[in-house]
Amino acid sequence: xxxxxxxxxxxxxxxxxxxxxxxxxxxxxxxxxxxxxxxxxxxxxxxxxxxxxxxxxxxxxxxxxxxxxxxxxxxxxxxxxxxxxxxxxxxxxxxxxxxxxxxxxxxxxxxxxxxxxxxxxxxxxxxxxxxxxxxxxxxxxxxxxxxxxxxxxxxxxxxxxxxxxxx
Amino acid sequence: xxxxxxxxxxxxxxxxxxxxxxxxxxxxxxxxxxxxxxxxxxxxxxxxxxxxxxxxxxxxxxxxxxxxxxxxxxxxxxxxxxxxxxxxxxxxxxxxxxxxxxxxxxxxxxxxxxxxxxxxxxxxxxxxxxxxxxxxxxxxxxxxxxxxxxxxxxxxxxxxxxxxxxxxxxxxxxxxxxxxxxxxxxxxxxxxxxxxxxxxxxxxxxxxxxxxxxxxxxxxxxxxxxxxxxxxxxxxxxxxxxxxxxxxxxxxxxxxxxxxxxxxxxxxxxxxxxxxxxxxxxxxxxxxxxxxxxxxxxxxxxxx
Numbered sequence: 001x002x003x004x005x006x007x008x009x010x011x012x013x014x015x016x017x018x019x020x021x022x023x024x025x026x027x028x029x030x031x032x033x034x035x036x037x038x039x040x041x042x043x044x045x046x047x048x049x050x051x052x053x054x055x056x057x058x059x060x061x062x063x064x065x066x067x068x069x070x071x072x073x074x075x076x077x078x079x080x081x082x083x084x085x086x087x088x089x090x091x092x093x094x095x096x097x098x099x100x101x102x103x104x105x106x107x108x109x110x111x112x113x114x115x116x117x118x119x120x121x122x123x124x125x126x127x128x129x130x131x132x133x134x135x136x137x138x139x140x141x142x143x144x145x146x147x148x149x150x151x152x153x154x155x156x157x158x159x160x161x162x163x164x165x166x167x
Numbered sequence: 168x169x170x171x172x173x174x175x176x177x178x179x180x181x182x183x184x185x186x187x188x189x190x191x192x193x194x195x196x197x198x199x200x201x202x203x204x205x206x207x208x209x210x211x212x213x214x215x216x217x218x219x220x221x222x223x224x225x226x227x228x229x230x231x232x233x234x235x236x237x238x239x240x241x242x243x244x245x246x247x248x249x250x251x252x253x254x255x256x257x258x259x260x261x262x263x264x265x266x267x268x269x270x271x272x273x274x275x276x277x278x279x280x281x282x283x284x285x286x287x288x289x290x291x292x293x294x295x296x297x298x299x300x301x302x303x304x305x306x307x308x309x310x311x312x313x314x315x316x317x318x319x320x321x322x323x324x325x326x327x328x329x330x331x332x333x334x335x336x337x338x339x340x341x342x343x344x345x346x347x348x349x350x351x352x353x354x355x356x357x358x359x360x361x362x363x364x365x366x367x368x369x370x371x372x373x374x375x376x377x378x379x380x381x382x383x384x385x386x387x388x389x390x391x392x393x394x395x396x397x398x399x400x401x402x403x404x405x406x407x408x409x410x411x412x413x414x415x416x417x418x419x420x421x422x423x424x425x426x427x428x429x430x431x432x433x434x435x436x437x438x439x440x441x442x443x444x445x446x447x448x449x450x451x452x453x454x455x456x457x458x459x460x461x462x463x464x465x466x467x468x469x470x471x
Contacts, residue, residue: 111243
């Protein structure tokens, strides 16, 4: 249970960080902007943790209301991870390509893998929930999953709207 | 008929004076509808207007946002690094051949000047090299100069015809510009290189391939938010000319250059790159260029 919780937390943190990067990508015309990207990622991590804390509070409330929910949540988390970890693994492999010294490998990683994976992010998030519900068909599970993925999927747009700069 | 890009129609200049001309919104919307592009028509219809004319400030703001967003494409495809690599070899060839400095590298249709700003930020070309970006659009040029000042970069941008600068370019480069020219005007474009005494040119653009329609759509949809950037980015890739067309036009121009395509394939694999460069070097400088390029000269595919 603890391992699954930690894995979900790490996935949420990684997703928030990447959302922070995407939110500002293509908005700053400077050539050297590492600090700008670091700041954007730090901001996203902060907001991501706000979402995580709210989720934990929500889950605690539901567990108080439905004491028998815990086992179902543990099982559903396991099934969500089956989908999300595969996606995360492929994303990490693409990011490894991005660190290669070859300019061509970097470009190919970005264009052929990271781009399509960004488009697949929302469907994958929904698939994870559907996979969990398939195994644990319970309204409270849907509620917890929804509380988790909806804000995460909206985080990038939120950050872009809130922090976009005009030049 | 070829579908134009939105930015081709919402900004019009008098070709003689370079003055900005008013653009009738309904005419542009109608043009796109008649060409079957509801998406482009919607974008143009959404631009603020007054008395039926597109508001220049709104158009410029949209263009600027789109260009900044499109800079991402240049960053991810490492255009700055690719252009600098060729420039280093050309400049080395000029120095060895005793061509007097300063060498002026002019980026034609530079937009917000990413490539030259990148090169200026990373340095290495030498103190005897001037970097000048030229574009007709004053808004983009103003922005390019502002961005260069922000990072204290040694590069300048001017709203002018790159072929009509007070001091001619030693090397002319461009990125993603060639597809904006009509096929019938390409030869005249290349002829200008010969007329102004340029020693070499290298023009990068999308390389047509069967994967381009899907690849371009995927790239732009997954990254871009600005509807204009999305539309024009996808159209750019679809309108690009083959190397054969570009080189034939360069040949027809009668300008005296050794012509070739630079780096069209992925290494030794028979896989086309997304971008290729059409290059021309004065024939007397080719041996020095080949020598300066070393192993990289295998990327040069001569055309005869």
